[in-house]
Amino acid sequence: MKNMSAGQVALLVALGAMLILTGVWGFSVWGAGAGVEMDKHGWIALGLGAFFSLLVGCGLMALMFFSSRSGHDDVADPFRRRDSEDR
Template structure:
């Protein structure tokens, strides 16, 4: 296992502290709203919001996987032979003898 460098450790500590701060603020906000009563219309609106947020999120993820597996996400490359096997993976410009880097 590779050891973390100073920069990586600093980023990790910062992210953990931000997560802890977020949890504390969420708990404080949740506990401060104890006396607030939500009507049935509020519960219904919250339920619809959660449902449609999940529906849109799942739909977009499904489209992303479909697009990725269908080859629609391939980068445009005017130098690539269209008959080239896609399973070879993307080629770097230096892999082609007819292409020079300025």
């Protein structure tokens, strides 16, 4: 902590304040919905939303993985050495 500049300290303070405020807000929202019951349609919507979010996330990660392995990303990275230049 001795080698930190004033900007880094200010950034840490701002991020810590945001974390604390987010925790306070989350706790107040959690308490505000204590008496609310969710019916069957709400549970179905929650389940479908979670399922499709995971499906899209896994699909995008798979596309990124296969794109990286097949060499489609090589053109987009001008700083990476190509195999022909290494020899």
